[in-house]
Amino acid sequence: MIKEATAVAATIEEAQQAAALALNAPEKADVHFEVITMPEKKVLGLFGGKQAEVRAYYEAPDEKPAKKAAKKNEKKNVSKAEVATEKKEEPVVEAEVVELANCPENVKKAYEYLNTIIAGIGVEGTKIEVSRCEKDYFFSITSEEDYSLLIGRRGETLDSIQYLVRLVANKKKNDAEFSKISINVGNYREKREATLKDIARRTASKVKKYGRNIALDPMNPFERRVIHTEVAKIPDVTSYSVGSDADRKVVITLEEGAKPTNPRKSYGNNRGGGRGRDRAPSHKIEAPDRAPRADASGVRYGKILPKTESEE
Numbered sequence: 001m002i003k004e005a006t007a008v009a010a011t012i013e014e015a016q017q018a019a020a021l022a023l024n025a026p027e028k029a030d031v032h033f034e035v036i037t038m039p040e041k042k043v044l045g046l047f048g049g050k051q052a053e054v055r056a057y058y059e060a061p062d063e064k065p066a067k068k069a070a071k072k073n074e075k076k077n078v079s080k081a082e083v084a085t086e087k088k089e090e091p092v093v094e095a096e097v098v099e100l101a102n103c104p105e106n107v108k109k110a111y112e113y114l115n116t117i118i119a120g121i122g123v124e125g126t127k128i129e130v131s132r133c134e135k136d137y138f139f140s141i142t143s144e145e146d147y148s149l150l151i152g153r154r155g156e157t158l159d160s161i162q163y164l165v166r167l168v169a170n171k172k173k174n175d176a177e178f179s180k181i182s183i184n185v186g187n188y189r190e191k192r193e194a195t196l197k198d199i200a201r202r203t204a205s206k207v208k209k210y211g212r213n214i215a216l217d218p219m220n221p222f223e224r225r226v227i228h229t230e231v232a233k234i235p236d237v238t239s240y241s242v243g244s245d246a247d248r249k250v251v252i253t254l255e256e257g258a259k260p261t262n263p264r265k266s267y268g269n270n271r272g273g274g275r276g277r278d279r280a281p282s283h284k285i286e287a288p289d290r291a292p293r294a295d296a297s298g299v300r301y302g303k304i305l306p307k308t309e310s311e312e
Contacts, residue, residue, distance in 0.1 A: 004057035008248065009221040010163055011039060012052045013170075013180065018221045019056035029058040051245045095133035103130060107137050110169035110181055114139060117161055121149050135178075139165070141185045150185045155192060158185055159220060193226050200230035203252050204237045211260030213253040218243065224250050 003025070007018030016033050025031050037053035100111055111128065118126050118141070126143040141150065151158050162183040169181050184190075196219075203214050216227065224241055227250045231239040236258040243249050254260065 002057055003060050004055055006036065006053060006055045007221065008037075008051050008053045008244065010051055010159070011166065012054060013166065013178075014221055015052040015054035016056065018225070019054050021225070023056045023058070025056075025058050029060070031056055031058045095131040095136070095138050098130055098132045100130055103132075103137070104177075104179060106169045106173060106177070107179055107181065110165045110179075111139065113168045114141075114161070114165050114183070117164070118150065123147050123149055136180045136182065139181060139183045141183065143186075147185055151188050155188060155220075158183060158188065192223070196223055196226040197230045200227045200239075200252070201234065204231055204234045207237050207252050207254060208234075208258075209260060209262045211254055211263050213251055215242070215249055215251045218247050218249045224248070227252075 003023065005019050005022035007015050007022055009015035009018050012035055019033070020031060023031065034055040034057070035052065036055055037050060039052040040050040100108060103111075107130070111130065114128065123143060123145060125145050126141055126147070129140045129142070131138045131140065141147065149157070150161065152160075162181070165183060166181050170178050173179075199216065203216065206212075207214055219227070228239050228241075231237055231252055236255050237252055238255050239250050239252045241248055241250055
């Protein structure tokens, strides 16, 4: 039995990581990757462009029918909150600061290229600290000057710089020599992650209250994963992604069977009335019955006659 998952990201490497995360394969599983769509750069950084789409899959042994039924029933009886509680906490491995001289040549090359980009943008007085966690390397940029130019709107410039630095580091490298390099500026990514979690909680609260689906702004794969992970901790709501490429966004909605706590009432066309207020139905006022009047009796100002010659 083949189990698979697909993911879309700016680079093939990021798409592979997202697909592997969605696949959630056992450690001993032999996971394979298939590139469905190759990434394409935007023309002049503005037009066109495509993100990479990758399929991750592995062959899992077929389960017995009785075992499948047992797992299905167990899944029905366990709530999402209980599942989150029962998950074993994985040990957190912290990155350690390393000297650039002790890094591989491709990491040194990426370091120098990053310095070139920073100088070209015009941010001065920067310092880059290199740290490592297993095969992953982290470049942390600090500066006494304003480094917002390195971050850009919602981190778009920072993501682009990271993409270019990874290309330089892993050009013509095989999987064994591949080095994942992540770039941070002034703890921006930690602050952005905290902001995204707050957005997820506040949006989920509105969805639970009014029962309406809410679509967030388009986000990159990392930001969407933060939203999905945070929403998964909140009962009665769920999330999914829609759209493609740079327009892919997260939609938060009520879980099946959940009811809103304060659904909005339908609004009427009552003029002058507040929204959602219950108003008494209007009644048509009938005119009182009157006997028909003659034309003479109905004249209010008298009968108008033409003037005679003597009156003139």
